[in-house]
Amino acid sequence: MSLSIEIDLQNEVPTLLRYAYVEARNDSTNRQVSSFLWNRYPQMATSRNETDDWKSAFLGYSYPDTPFSRVVRAPSVPAILSGAEAHLESVDIAQNFNDPELLDKSFLNGPTNSTILLQEHSFLMSTFLLAVTLALILLLLWYPLRYWWRCYNLRSADDPSSPLSHLPLPPGSFGLPIIGETVSWITQGPKFNSNRRKKYGNVFKTSAITLPMVKVTGHEYVKKVLMGEHEEVTTVWPKVVQRVLGANGIVNTVGPSHKHKRRMASKAFTAKALNSYLPRLRINAEKNIKAMLDEERPRAYDRMLKLTFEFGISALLGFDLNSKEIKTSYNTFHDLVSNIFSMPYRIPGFGFDKAMNARTELLDKLQDQIRKKKEIVMEQLRNGEDVNYEEEPGALDIILHEVLQRSARKHECLNSQSLNNNYEGEVKENLTADPPEEPISDLALTEMGVELMFAGYYTSASALTSCILELSRNPKVFKKLENELLKSGILSGEDSIDENEDARPEFNLQAIQKLTYMEQVLKEAMRLRPPVLGGYRKAKRTFQIGPYRVPKGWYVIYNIRDTHEFEFENMDTFDPDRFAPGRDLGDNYRFIPFGGGPRTCVGRAYARLIIKLALIEMFRHFRKWELTSDKLPRMKAIPTLHPVDGLPLKLFPRERIGVVNTT
Numbered sequence: 001m002s003l004s005i006e007i008d009l010q011n012e013v014p015t016l017l018r019y020a021y022v023e024a025r026n027d028s029t030n031r032q033v034s035s036f037l038w039n040r041y042p043q044m045a046t047s048r049n050e051t052d053d054w055k056s057a058f059l060g061y062s063y064p065d066t067p068f069s070r071v072v073r074a075p076s077v078p079a080i081l082s083g084a085e086a087h088l089e090s091v092d093i094a095q096n097f098n099d100p101e102l103l104d105k106s107f108l109n110g111p112t113n114s115t116i117l118l119q120e121h122s123f124l125m126s127t128f129l130l131a132v133t134l135a136l137i138l139l140l141l142w143y144p145l146r147y148w149w150r151c152y153n154l155r156s157a158d159d160p161s162s163p164l165s166h167l168p169l170p171p172g173s174f175g176l177p178i179i180g181e182t183v184s185w186i187t188q189g190p191k192f193n194s195n196r197r198k199k200y201g202n203v204f205k206t207s208a209i210t211l212p213m214v215k216v217t218g219h220e221y222v223k224k225v226l227m228g229e230h231e232e233v234t235t236v237w238p239k240v241v242q243r244v245l246g247a248n249g250i251v252n253t254v255g256p257s258h259k260h261k262r263r264m265a266s267k268a269f270t271a272k273a274l275n276s277y278l279p280r281l282r283i284n285a286e287k288n289i290k291a292m293l294d295e296e297r298p299r300a301y302d303r304m305l306k307l308t309f310e311f312g313i314s315a316l317l318g319f320d321l322n323s324k325e326i327k328t329s330y331n332t333f334h335d336l337v338s339n340i341f342s343m344p345y346r347i348p349g350f351g352f353d354k355a356m357n358a359r360t361e362l363l364d365k366l367q368d369q370i371r372k373k374k375e376i377v378m379e380q381l382r383n384g385e386d387v388n389y390e391e392e393p394g395a396l397d398i399i400l401h402e403v404l405q406r407s408a409r410k411h412e413c414l415n416s417q418s419l420n421n422n423y424e425g426e427v428k429e430n431l432t433a434d435p436p437e438e439p440i441s442d443l444a445l446t447e448m449g450v451e452l453m454f455a456g457y458y459t460s461a462s463a464l465t466s467c468i469l470e471l472s473r474n475p476k477v478f479k480k481l482e483n484e485l486l487k488s489g490i491l492s493g494e495d496s497i498d499e500n501e502d503a504r505p506e507f508n509l510q511a512i513q514k515l516t517y518m519e520q521v522l523k524e525a526m527r528l529r530p531p532v533l534g535g536y537r538k539a540k541r542t543f544q545i546g547p548y549r550v551p552k553g554w555y556v557i558y559n560i561r562d563t564h565e566f567e568f569e570n571m572d573t574f575d576p577d578r579f580a581p582g583r584d585l586g587d588n589y590r591f592i593p594f595g596g597g598p599r600t601c602v603g604r605a606y607a608r609l610i611i612k613l614a615l616i617e618m619f620r621h622f623r624k625w626e627l628t629s630d631k632l633p634r635m636k637a638i639p640t641l642h643p644v645d646g647l648p649l650k651l652f653p654r655e656r657i658g659v660v661n662t663t
């Protein structure tokens, strides 16, 4: 009992102070005390008015409209006041007012130990009770919630019009209500798939981010999904990817328009086009690999990112930027790519917002360039000229040329007005061709430029880093590749390739394509560590996969890494001879680092070229490289597979660049 009185008094200190204050103010001789109290304990009333209310209330007045007066009229107040009075009687107010310390003691005494204990206990007790209540509620709701979640997902699988509705759904679990298996997916990494594959097989259902989906592994099922593009499935990238890359490029376009854009883009990756990129790429490769010599702690992945980015700027976009401009655009692209798999909530300063800001900045710059390029191409077309490969066009220039040329041919309106001023509208009006070819607008070309960069430089840097990693761990493979390069004559040649253009004979696409062992090494690196782990699709209609049905509207994810694991024995052994000429791989869909079917990677020939070029430069400059740690680096899958530490290397430069010591 006594404890509770103490608590009351403690809790009511402000009341006591108010009481004292009112008392003091009532007494005209005690004005001094009153102002002292006001200054010292301003917290006792939020305003003088409030105190006046209190005073009035205490004296028996009431102001019905003031909240304070309502408090005063509360039934507990008289009791508090009498408690306060009782307390004050034992305190000589007038005396204590002159002694602040005493006043503190009288009014603001801290709670006794037992009071604190009781307060802590009561806090713990109420937390405990709250937790128990919540647990009970959850327990009661658990089974109904799970049942609802199951029904909700099963309802989404209903497609009565489908002749396949009698087939069972793939095995698997929808996980926890609402969040599904999202948490396990994020936390378990590759084990998420492998554990479930062991349990359910190569086709299983799951649910993540509230969406029911089917995950597919193995050449048979993956082929079915990839070949079903446009008919049974359609590509659907996550929302943020869609927004950041835009709806007009290749990646997010579907149907005939997609086919048309791919056809245009593929012109930029013919042998002729690739050969025309080579001189620029070689200079860039040499500059970047050489720069590693000056670095205190060179990291392979970081350098390869810079290198593939610069490759992209010059060969894909066809820009000639100075080092400052390259650095600025590198940072902007980095913001775009590294945040492209963020949560779809645009909050200033967070991932999605950063990626969108980067998009706006890049589109602004690119659109300007495209307008200028367009004028040049228009002039060439008017003069009846084809792409001038001597002038080292970028992939985007070649695509632009193709787009404008086709449009001009098709509509027989090669006059500057129609193409310059209202290109999109003009073509739309006259469109009668079969299959329909959507006009490719400036925006579409701009978005294609951004997406070629996006799709190209992180992926290639990832594959290159895996090659470098495995070559450092497999000296025999290193030696064999070195010998191949030596025999080809590609390694010879002095330092400055731009000044000694003929120093390395036959340095062209065909010569690089003859490096079969290098191709094997690259394939094996991408088998073991595919840069892209899989792809997203959505079922356009209910379709069959194995003995199961995939319902219309469900998401389908095909697994690249898991397919390699399933299809190849000794997944973790690095053995380029798996891909030796004459070794029959069987079905093409057993090895799918570039995907397959109508959505197969558009830039794969370019990617293989730049990776090989960079490796050649590595061999020209270094007789050996080693990892700085004995342990394999930890890998991260987003945005593409890469070592978290950037893969620091110890480099062993060659005495003379390009000269291999064969002893």
Ligand code: HEM
Pocket: 235, 250, 251, 252, 262, 316, 451, 452, 453, 455, 456, 457, 459, 460, 463, 530, 531, 532, 534, 535, 536, 592, 593, 594, 595, 596, 598, 599, 600, 601, 602, 603, 604, 606, 607
């Ligand atoms: C080693 C490097 C690369 C790898 C491993 C890779 C992998 C892939 C994969 C797996 C896909 C299919 C995605 C899907 O099925 O949804 C793809 C698509 C694509 N890739 Fe690559 N890629 C690489 C380099 C490049 C480069 C250098 C470019 C451009 C120059 C590029 C441009 C594209 C484009 C535009 C698509 C979308 C195709 C479409 O939707 O029709 N990729 N890539």
